[in-house]
Amino acid sequence: MARKKEMRMNTSRFFLAGILGVSLLGVAAMPQATGNQVALIKQSSIVFAGTVSQLGATSFTGVPKSAQTAVVRVDSVLKKPSAVSLKKGDNVTVELKDPSAFQQGAQATFYTEGWIFGSGVAVKELGHEFKTSSGETPKPAGADEKTYQHAQEQIGDQELQDRLNSADFVVVGRVTDVHRWNAPKSATTRVSEHDPDWHEAVVEVQSVLKGAQVKGNKVVVRFPGRNDVAWVHSPKFAKNQQGIFCLSKDQASGVPTAMVGGRQVTVYTCLGHGDSLPMSDVPRVRSLLKN
Template sequence: MTTDGRSEGPMRTWSVILLAVALSLSGSVGAAQMSRAALVKRSDIILIGTVTQVGAVAVPEVPASARTVVVRVDQVLQKPLAVALTRGDSVTVETLRAGSLKPGTQATFYTTGWIFGRGVAVREVGHEPGRSPVVLEDQQEAVARARREMHDADLKAHIETAAMVVAGRVEEVRPAELPAAPARPKRISEHDPNWQEAIIQVEDGIKGAQAGERVVVRFPGSPDVAWVGTPRFAVGQEGTFLLHTDSTSGSPRATWGGKSVTAYTALHKLDVLSRQDATRVRDLIRKP
């Protein structure tokens, strides 16, 4: 009885029900605290799978604990190319919290790679429940959409740091002429970038430029491993370019048409996009 004489039976019953609901929802570890886009961004292996064992492992290199579970892979949504993982494989998952998963539970697991030996072991970033083929299809699209949103967010942030964004065409490529620092003569090493300069005719000044301008963009011509993956330019190349004031080559100025002009770089993979991406870039600039 309560202090005012009313029965506390119904109140206690509802408390028990609410507690049970809260505990069941807490099984979606990580998902409640992070958006799906955040889960995708923090994960390199994403899969839909079914828990087959709790407190066990499928990889001998990993000691079993209250937080380890064995998951049968039902569908791989994302993984590095170098990782061998396919439907039907058993994966060891180190969960965020002991007891959060039970045998028979199907979920989408957002994880990071942990151990790759005689099997695959991963660490959980979060998981979302999923039990039917419809949910599986929805989850595949949801992960793909989250990946697009994540990429758009990264691109928008990169656009904001660019000094100039243009759509245009490479008219000329030439070796860069960089003055040696007065106190130190120029030194050549195996990692020397062998700076080149691309002269780009601006056809569409999206940010910080006008159509008809020419801009000088420096890029490494060296095939050295230190510059693998850095965008390169060729005469006739068209695209949408995110340009940053040159703070890498050691000389922020270049020469064009007999005049000293600002030199730019485009060293990140997001700095060089297709010509068709100009519309998408404009939309992201307008997006709050």
């Protein structure tokens, strides 16, 4: 009887050990982002996995061909601005940092910044990560996406902390009015193909999370109305929109003041991705501002 009981206990221990072993293997197999990947993702505006199809070539006219350019077929898109059209199967011109590191058929994740946009997309490489060679254990399907997601989570709080630190004001409020801003003739604005088409949003401040109390409880926020590549990360505002706004004094439009209710007020901008946040992020923002 004692012998049978001991055998059952040993069997249970082996069973539990097996479960733990499988669990630990599963954790180890989860793709983890390295510090270098996190830094590259933060710097890059376009990240994609792709296969090199041609070296010393370009994918569309208007891109200068050189020994550094290569045509890469997109296998999956991990990050891009919404204004950029890019999908699986597209051919992209990549200006490589070191062409000698690549050969036709090489597969890699490319960390890039936008270069030329026309009938196609051309980018400049900031870094890359080759896929595993044939002698190594291949990554599971979707590993690139999971690694990217993990890196994004690591970036999240630190990036938001940086934005909060650089903002002049952080407020919770509601947009009461939105209108196009017509720059006065005296404005020192530059003519550019990336004209922002400035609009103004009047924000009724409900609470101030960072900065002094706002006079009159209203601020003017100037923002680009265009979805141009140059302004793709800039939030667009709509009447009755509520949220958290990270505001900086306007240094972009050329006119840093506006008239509200017959008085001159300082104008702010909210130009970065993440400078406008949903109300649900209030506890997170309060916590980060305490650090």
